[in-house]
Amino acid sequence: MATFTDTIASTFGLEGPGGVFIAGFIGAAIIGTVLLLFSAVAGPWAKRKITAAFTDRIAVNRVGPFGLLIIVADAVRLMSKELVIPEGADRPAFDLAPALLAASALLGFAVIPMGSLFGVNLQLADPETGLVYVFAVSSIATIALVMGGYASANKYSLLGGLRAVAQNIAYEIPLVLTAASVVLFTGTLQLSEIVAQQTEPLLSVAGVTIPAWFAFVNPFAFVLFLAANMAEVGRNPFDIPEAPTEIVAGYQTEYSSIYFVLFYLGEFLHIFLGGAIAATVFLGGPAGPVLPGFIWFTIKIWAFFLLTQWARSAIPRVRIDQLIEIGWKGMLVLSFANLILTAVIVGAFL
Amino acid sequence: MSTQKDPDDEATDAETGTDYESLLGDAYLGDDEFVNGDGVVVRADAVADVVQTLRDEAGYDHLSAVTAQQYEDRYESIYHLKRYDDPTDRVNVVVPTAASDPRSQSAANVFRTADWHEREAYDLVGVNYEDHPDLRRILLPETWQGHPMSRDYNQTKPQIVTLESHRNPLEAHHQEEESDTMFLNIGPHHPATHGVLHLETVLDGEQVADVEPDIGYLHRCEEQMAEHGTYRYQIMPYPDRWDYASAGILNEWAYARAAEELADIEVPEYAQVMRTMSAELCRIAAHTLAVGTFALDIYGDFTAIFMYAMRDREVIQKILEELTGQRMMFNYFRLGGVVWDLPEPRDEFFELTRDFLEELPERLEEYHDLISSNEIFQLRCVDTGVLPADVAKDYGVTGPVARASGIDYDLRRDDPYGYYDQLDWDVVTDDGADNYSRLLVRLQEVEESAKIIEQCLDLLEDWPEDDRTIQSNVPRTLKPEADKEVYSAVEAAKGELGIYIRADGTDKPGRFKIRSPCFSNLQSLPEMAEGEYVPDLVAALGSLDIILGEVDR
Numbered sequence: 001m002a003t004f005t006d007t008i009a010s011t012f013g014l015e016g017p018g019g020v021f022i023a024g025f026i027g028a029a030i031i032g033t034v035l036l037l038f039s040a041v042a043g044p045w046a047k048r049k050i051t052a053a054f055t056d057r058i059a060v061n062r063v064g065p066f067g068l069l070i071i072v073a074d075a076v077r078l079m080s081k082e083l084v085i086p087e088g089a090d091r092p093a094f095d096l097a098p099a100l101l102a103a104s105a106l107l108g109f110a111v112i113p114m115g116s117l118f119g120v121n122l123q124l125a126d127p128e129t130g131l132v133y134v135f136a137v138s139s140i141a142t143i144a145l146v147m148g149g150y151a152s153a154n155k156y157s158l159l160g161g162l163r164a165v166a167q168n169i170a171y172e173i174p175l176v177l178t179a180a181s182v183v184l185f186t187g188t189l190q191l192s193e194i195v196a197q198q199t200e201p202l203l204s205v206a207g208v209t210i211p212a213w214f215a216f217v218n219p220f221a222f223v224l225f226l227a228a229n230m231a232e233v234g235r236n237p238f239d240i241p242e243a244p245t246e247i248v249a250g251y252q253t254e255y256s257s258i259y260f261v262l263f264y265l266g267e268f269l270h271i272f273l274g275g276a277i278a279a280t281v282f283l284g285g286p287a288g289p290v291l292p293g294f295i296w297f298t299i300k301i302w303a304f305f306l307l308t309q310w311a312r313s314a315i316p317r318v319r320i321d322q323l324i325e326i327g328w329k330g331m332l333v334l335s336f337a338n339l340i341l342t343a344v345i346v347g348a349f350l
Numbered sequence: 351m352s353t354q355k356d357p358d359d360e361a362t363d364a365e366t367g368t369d370y371e372s373l374l375g376d377a378y379l380g381d382d383e384f385v386n387g388d389g390v391v392v393r394a395d396a397v398a399d400v401v402q403t404l405r406d407e408a409g410y411d412h413l414s415a416v417t418a419q420q421y422e423d424r425y426e427s428i429y430h431l432k433r434y435d436d437p438t439d440r441v442n443v444v445v446p447t448a449a450s451d452p453r454s455q456s457a458a459n460v461f462r463t464a465d466w467h468e469r470e471a472y473d474l475v476g477v478n479y480e481d482h483p484d485l486r487r488i489l490l491p492e493t494w495q496g497h498p499m500s501r502d503y504n505q506t507k508p509q510i511v512t513l514e515s516h517r518n519p520l521e522a523h524h525q526e527e528e529s530d531t532m533f534l535n536i537g538p539h540h541p542a543t544h545g546v547l548h549l550e551t552v553l554d555g556e557q558v559a560d561v562e563p564d565i566g567y568l569h570r571c572e573e574q575m576a577e578h579g580t581y582r583y584q585i586m587p588y589p590d591r592w593d594y595a596s597a598g599i600l601n602e603w604a605y606a607r608a609a610e611e612l613a614d615i616e617v618p619e620y621a622q623v624m625r626t627m628s629a630e631l632c633r634i635a636a637h638t639l640a641v642g643t644f645a646l647d648i649y650g651d652f653t654a655i656f657m658y659a660m661r662d663r664e665v666i667q668k669i670l671e672e673l674t675g676q677r678m679m680f681n682y683f684r685l686g687g688v689v690w691d692l693p694e695p696r697d698e699f700f701e702l703t704r705d706f707l708e709e710l711p712e713r714l715e716e717y718h719d720l721i722s723s724n725e726i727f728q729l730r731c732v733d734t735g736v737l738p739a740d741v742a743k744d745y746g747v748t749g750p751v752a753r754a755s756g757i758d759y760d761l762r763r764d765d766p767y768g769y770y771d772q773l774d775w776d777v778v779t780d781d782g783a784d785n786y787s788r789l790l791v792r793l794q795e796v797e798e799s800a801k802i803i804e805q806c807l808d809l810l811e812d813w814p815e816d817d818r819t820i821q822s823n824v825p826r827t828l829k830p831e832a833d834k835e836v837y838s839a840v841e842a843a844k845g846e847l848g849i850y851i852r853a854d855g856t857d858k859p860g861r862f863k864i865r866s867p868c869f870s871n872l873q874s875l876p877e878m879a880e881g882e883y884v885p886d887l888v889a890a891l892g893s894l895d896i897i898l899g900e901v902d903r
Contacts, residue, residue, distance in 0.1 A: 055657035239651075240885075245651075245888055246542065246885050247884070313651075313653045315649075317885075320885065322729060
């Protein structure tokens with residue numbers, strides 16, 4: 001199936017490497033805008049409403065219908081704030097960190113097959129190493145957090161940055177290993193191919209066909225993946241790099257105004273990217289009945305967003321040493337066990 | 351040694367008491383008279399020996415407070431000692447020192463809790479304690495000039511100290527080249543300090559190597575303000591401002607009890623029931639807030655459990671508003687009773703309160719579902735912030751914190767006042783001594799308080815209409831005899847809230863000293879937190895449930 005870039009190129013008659021570049025640029029702008037709409041506009045509003053529902057409150061309801069116009073007010077408020085840069089901040093690093101965080105998540109979306117809308121396939125690029133690429137770019141986020149934490153010249157930021165590294169290293173490995181167990185089934189790293197292989201029916205019960213989504217084929221891996229993903233995006237019970245009440249706000253303590261917005265945005269984008277990876281690898285990507293693929297894809301990543309907010313409202317945070325212990329002694333062992341078992345099953349029966 | 355409990359006539363203790371002269375040897379100078387309890391005057395250079403003898407040989411293992419004051423011809427430090435197993439057995443060790451050079455031996459090496467209390471006495475009154483491990487100001491800034499509660503203090507002296515000469519808060523902790531620890535200021539502005547508390551923390555990686563609470567940011571001269579108010583009306587509003595997190599009525603009771611004992615005022619039974627009921631409502635409100643904010647420290651965000659706690663507290667706030675006319679600053683007690691009866695129509699008030707009590711078990715069930723039976727929560731709280739019973743006693747820890755360390759000490763039962771001794775309820779204790787136990791104790795105490803309120807409501811409903819006396823006859827101007835002294839305490843939300851009053855023959859107290867439970871409890875924080883991780887330090891602080899308004903006064 002033609003990628004979004006190809007579609008744009010052929011529609012506008014762009015040819016050659018230059019044409020593909022321009023087409024890719026246009027496509028990326030469109031996809032990026034959609035994502036920013038999710039994360040910067042709908043995200044904070046939805047977060048308020050969801051958290052309020054969990055905690056017996058009403059949340060925003062005065063500005064516009066359902067308080068939707070609070071988004072505008074929020075944007076104006078955040079952007080009009082003074083940008084305070086602490087004395088002794090390590091300048092280029094301090095400025096780069098927020099942008100890098102948001103960029104690393106946006107880059108990940110380049111290869112995610114987001115389904116089709118009006119017959120147009122919304123996937124910017126479809127390299128054969130798609131899965132590896134996604135994990136590689138999304139882990140750049142860790143560097144951004146360390147940069148921000150270290151460059152802020154603040155002890156709380158430093159602690160937060162260090163916590164972020166410790167946490168991401170501990171949870172990146174189980175995350176990738178669990179995804180690798182899916183690759184054993186598919187035999188490919190190409191994301192469109194992984195999605196395609198999940199469209200086959202797994203079994204049929206009373207006329208309802210259950211598709212071969214890897215969440216159904218290997219639910220154990222799916223649960224592991226979700227848990228590791230939760231740590232990867234830094235949400236409860238694994239929100240220790242931020243940990244308000246302990247280290248104030250961790251790596252973002254000293255960030256204000258537009259830099260803070262970028263950090264915030266980056267975090268939301270990472271949640272959505274985490275949801276997108278989970279949807280692509282385990283939930284059949286954009287697959288679903290009746291509605292167009294892109295709508296299903298949107299529903300799936302929002303479901304993951306809802307899950308993170310639910311966890312945030314209901315689950316306490318673990319301690320840093322406990323987190324590392326769970327990561328290295330629990331998740332890592334389990335994900336290796338999962339990988340080996342899957343390998344044995346795939347080798348013996350398929 | 352008297353172990354006899356006789357709450358109706360507490361003054362008998364003085365007569366049946368110990369033979370202090372033979373017990374204390376040549377440190378003994380004479381007896382002093384206190385309204386409830388013994389008083390013994392001792393030599394200033396033998397304080398440590400005296401309190402040690404009293405603790406080890408006579409069993410006075412609880413140093414409630416240290417009061418310092420200045421007379422015309424001398425300074426005086428009073429060590430208020432009692433026993434954890436029988437708080438009605440009290441002895442006040444009076445240590446006079448010369449007016450020209452007030453030097454007195456420190457008791458901090460015998461009772462750890464004396465450390466902070468003596469620092470406060472030094473800070474405000476100006477008595478120098480020799481052999482004190484770390485005698486410096488505690489409530490006022492390091493740069494303060496003079497001792498504001500001494501008689502020769504110049505009230506008009508400006509206290510503005512320029513920024514240059516301000517002590518650098520990091521000075522003493524400046525990192526050495528070789529050191530691999532990090533000094534971290536937690537607070538005074540930090541999400542977990544529950545007010546303005548400053549923790550000077552030394553971290554080794556993520557572990558706490560050393561922590562020292564720095565208090566005084568909320569010092570409002572409450573003692574001095576009380577000394578400038580008349581007994582009858584002007585002091586009562588102040589207690590609401592000590593532990594301001596919904597525990598106002600419990601604080602008011604501390605003052606009411608001390609002043610009533612001092613001036614020998616009877617309280618009608620009906621008023622006692624009203625007092626008991628309203629005080630327990632306050633206790634529930636204070637404990638739900640404590641549980642909510644503790645959960646906030648563990649969860650790290652304003653999550654469901656915090657909001658649930660606030661929601662339930664709000665209902666009590668509403669009930670208290672109906673009763674007292676105020677949500678927080680109740681000013682409901684009067685000497686000799688309460689200010690007014692239940693709001694009319696009484697039935698509506700009973701219904702409102704009973705509805706709340708009916709729903710409470712369900713709410714508590716929800717709390718247990720969400721927090722105490724949550725595995726991750728247990729992972730965080732069980733066996734962290736451990737405070738063993740003997741250490742707790744050394745620090746004069748009281749209230750839910752002491753009861754969670756297995757110390758069976760509750761003044762409502764052990765030193766009965768109000769209507770408590772005629773109601774059916776239990777003192778909750780737990781042997782865990784950790785953060786988790788402190789949470790459980792608070793949650794169970796809410797249940798016990800609900801039981802007390804229920805019984806009070808039954809009593810109030812059936813009370814004959816012509817016998818509803820809410821206040822006894824108290825003279826408009828109270829002038830207790832000069833040099834009459836009393837130290838008496840009640841079980842407030844956070845523990846033993848004691849008041850020492852010395853009358854000087856006028857209608858205002860000569861000395862008014864507040865023994866804050868939070869003050870003593872907070873001092874034990876380093877014991878709980880050192881060697882633990884930063885999150886456990888925060889959890890331990892949350893489980894102590896301090897209110898800075900009461901710590902700093």
